[in-house]
Every structure is written in structure tokens, then in C-alpha cells.
Amino acid sequence: MFVIQMKSGKESHLYGASIGELHREKILKQVGPVLEPGEAGEIVVLDFTGVESVTASYLKAALLWFVDAGTKAEDPLPAERLGSLIFPVVAHLTDEVRAELRELLQARDRCCIEARDFSAIGVISGILHGPLDPALEATVKVLSDYGAPVSAGELEKLGKDSRVRATGWNNRLAQLHRLKLVQRRQEYRQWMYRLVGLEVHRG
Amino acid sequence: MVVRPFDIDGLRARVWAGGSPAPFSRLSSMAISLDGCLELACAARQWSTGEPAELVARWGEELPFVRRAIEAFHAPPERTHELESVELWRIGSANDWLDETEGQQFLVRFARALRHRGFPVPFANGLGKALAEMTDNVLQHSGSESRKPALAVAGFHVEQEWMTFAVADTGRGVLERLLSNPRWANITNSTDALAAILERRATSRVNEPEGHGFPELFRALAKRNSVLRFRSGDGCLTFNGALSTPTFERASSPPMNGFQLSVICALKEVPKSRSADAQPIT
Numbered sequence: 001m002f003v004i005q006m007k008s009g010k011e012s013h014l015y016g017a018s019i020g021e022l023h024r025e026k027i028l029k030q031v032g033p034v035l036e037p038g039e040a041g042e043i044v045v046l047d048f049t050g051v052e053s054v055t056a057s058y059l060k061a062a063l064l065w066f067v068d069a070g071t072k073a074e075d076p077l078p079a080e081r082l083g084s085l086i087f088p089v090v091a092h093l094t095d096e097v098r099a100e101l102r103e104l105l106q107a108r109d110r111c112c113i114e115a116r117d118f119s120a121i122g123v124i125s126g127i128l129h130g131p132l133d134p135a136l137e138a139t140v141k142v143l144s145d146y147g148a149p150v151s152a153g154e155l156e157k158l159g160k161d162s163r164v165r166a167t168g169w170n171n172r173l174a175q176l177h178r179l180k181l182v183q184r185r186q187e188y189r190q191w192m193y194r195l196v197g198l199e200v201h202r203g
Numbered sequence: 204m205v206v207r208p209f210d211i212d213g214l215r216a217r218v219w220a221g222g223s224p225a226p227f228s229r230l231s232s233m234a235i236s237l238d239g240c241l242e243l244a245c246a247a248r249q250w251s252t253g254e255p256a257e258l259v260a261r262w263g264e265e266l267p268f269v270r271r272a273i274e275a276f277h278a279p280p281e282r283t284h285e286l287e288s289v290e291l292w293r294i295g296s297a298n299d300w301l302d303e304t305e306g307q308q309f310l311v312r313f314a315r316a317l318r319h320r321g322f323p324v325p326f327a328n329g330l331g332k333a334l335a336e337m338t339d340n341v342l343q344h345s346g347s348e349s350r351k352p353a354l355a356v357a358g359f360h361v362e363q364e365w366m367t368f369a370v371a372d373t374g375r376g377v378l379e380r381l382l383s384n385p386r387w388a389n390i391t392n393s394t395d396a397l398a399a400i401l402e403r404r405a406t407s408r409v410n411e412p413e414g415h416g417f418p419e420l421f422r423a424l425a426k427r428n429s430v431l432r433f434r435s436g437d438g439c440l441t442f443n444g445a446l447s448t449p450t451f452e453r454a455s456s457p458p459m460n461g462f463q464l465s466v467i468c469a470l471k472e473v474p475k476s477r478s479a480d481a482q483p484i485t
Contacts, residue, residue, distance in 0.1 A: 015335035015339065017339055017343055018339050018342045018349075053332065055332050055335065056418075056419065057336060057415045060415060104415075
């Protein structure tokens, strides 16, 4: 896991797509060398300590780009391929930054986890921002309660929702993976999924 | 001295048509605002030869601040022009917005000037964001490549409970930029292009559903006594937020490269008309 300080100098206001793009390039440069196609990818905590305010354009370029990376084009550009392996999480938001983020997520129908507690190893607890389909939200809760990597087949066996079979769980988990809320790793012939944070609740 | 409203489009139209220099004798008695200065400076950049150039040179003689605006286009990016509550800054590159560079400092001074002249902190912050977004638009869209902007200048003028800011570039203009997105290929003129980006959040980015810069501007100025002017190519839109039902007013403008915008906002008084509300720079 990487923790990137978004306030690199004395600027406490991050405005505009241009700064967002510069910060995005910094993240790709820093994290890119360790990314391996086919692996689960890296959680990257964007730490906003000391940042008082941001604009939607900045968040779109520096954060949302990673959520969307690799999902639109059939043959993504090299940067997008790297970006698709980055699972962004935000931390240490001021109320103003959080309000801006929530508004943007609502407008773009995207989600993001704000880390409340994290270490060098991973995100221990976080809150979920942005709209999410009720079935997917319920799946996030199941994963958060379970607290360990799990496959769709195991979720069926656990009987967390008797109406949902393994295929249904698989579809839900794949969607959460596309939204960058869960990571996945192939073990033998099945995908194992885990939430980007150990414990995640609705913010 | 009787201060009369300054008609930016009218003056440029006269020069465009090879008009008489007669109006220039009255320039110093007219109220020229920041947006007028920057638009005239853009015209000076465009009309750098022949008779228009000679006429434009006279603006500088009659109006010192227009001369400063013209100079600002030639200044290195880090240079600023300060005249008490008025400041100009030549927009450089995206790197100018990082750390303690001039771009950041320009915004900091703008927000400080607003707070010192009676603007509530949240409103001052919102206006700071709006100016930053408008300046970033220049970085993103005015040049042939993103973050390689055309020559451009931003400026602000803040008085007690009154302010204006303006951003003017000499680049590609809104129509050409918007047409790079096939979704907007049916737009044929600059006024419609302006209307699309302002009213329908049109963006030139193919993979983006909508733009975010102008909503930031309108959000900052919601329900305020404000007048906004947007000019590009031969199109012009003005928005009077003080009206009971604010709408965009379409107008034509003598052709000129680039995109120029200005915002005038008064905290208390309701502006009767845009030009009457514009405060002169002397």
C-alpha cells in the first residue's frame, strides 16, 4: 500500500484539472514501477492532510481518473493500464473537501472510500461515499462483516442472503471490483475478493 | 468629470470597420473596467499591424491601464502588475499553480483582497475557486495542447463590497475547441458554442459527460448581484444574476481570437445594467 501526500508544498488549495493531472502523474510515477498486470493491484491512500479546499475538476483529474481508468476504452493507453491497477482511497479530508467529493461522486455516480484508520499494511476502517446500488451496498456490508478475502462460492455457502447464488455473488463482486471498492486475486480456479478497507461503513 | 459607460464591443467594432479615431479623444472620460482593458489588450495582440495597430496604440496613450494589460501579455509568467486593489497576471504553465509560485500567490492575494473589502470568507473562497477554474480552463483548452496555453492574462479589481475578475486568452476560441468532440459537431457558431458550454455543460473532452469549471463559477455566484460576460469568436453571452429570472442574453461581437470572460459582483447594490455597474480603472 502507498500513502501519497497531496499537499506537497505550501499550497493548501488544490484547484483545477491541471494540478490534478500533475498530481496524477506523480502518483503513477511513484506507484507504477511496482504494478504488475494480472496482480490484485495496489491500494493508494491519497492523504489530504493540510489541504483546506479542492475543486471538482481537481478531484476528477487526481482521484476519479483512477476509479475510471481502463474501464472505458477497449485498448487502454499505457497510463490507463497502470491506473486500472490502482485502488484509490482518500484520507484526512476537511469538511469542505469531503463536501466537494460527495457532490462530485453523486454527479458522476461513483463511490470512494475515505480511510479513517490505516497503517502501512492496509486500510483498517473507512467510510463509503457516493451512491451505490442497494444490492452492492449490501454486499459491501457482507464483505466488511466477514473481514477476510472470500470467493463468490464461499459467500453462497455462508448463506448471507439465501436468494443469491454463487453466480449472483460473482456478478456483484465483479461490479464492486470495477468500482475499485474491492480487490481480487486469482487462487486456483476462483477469484478471491476483499474490500479495499477491512471495515467499511456508509458515511 | 462625467464618467460614461465604456462600450468595449462598440469601440472594437469601429476599429474593425476601419473606423474613425474620433472616439479616442473621449476615452479618458469614459469608465473602462478591467474586462474592457483585457479585451482591448487581446485586440492589440491580434491587430499588431496596419491601421488598426496604430489605433490600438492610441488606447495605450489614452488609457494607462490598457497599456499595462498589453504589456502583461509580453511579461514573463512570474511577473505581476499591482495597482493597489488591481492586479494582472500573465497565465504561465500548470507548474505555476504549485507550491508558492506566482499563480498560487495571485489567488491568495485575490482572496485576501476580497476578505479585506467586506466579502464574507465562504463567498471569498468560492470566488477564489471560480477564478482558479477559469484560469485553469486557459491552461487546459486555449493552446494546441493541454497545459500549453496560448498567451493569456488574468486580473482582478476589488473595491469595498464590489469586485470584478477577468480572464482573457488569445487562443483557439470556444467553437474550435468544442468541435474537437464529435458530440458537439452540429454547432456552427461561437454564440451557440458559448451557450452549450455554459447552459448545457458541454465539454471538449470526448470521455467526459460534462464540464466542471463553469458550474463552479455559477455556484459561487448563485443568488448574487452579479453580471457575467463571455466572449469568443464573434459571439457574446451575458448573464445578469440580479434579474428575477436570470437568463443568458445573446449578442454578437466583432470577431476576435480566443476566449474572454469577466465577472462583476456587488454585495449589496443591485446593478441596473452591466456598463453602469462597471467601475473604472484610472
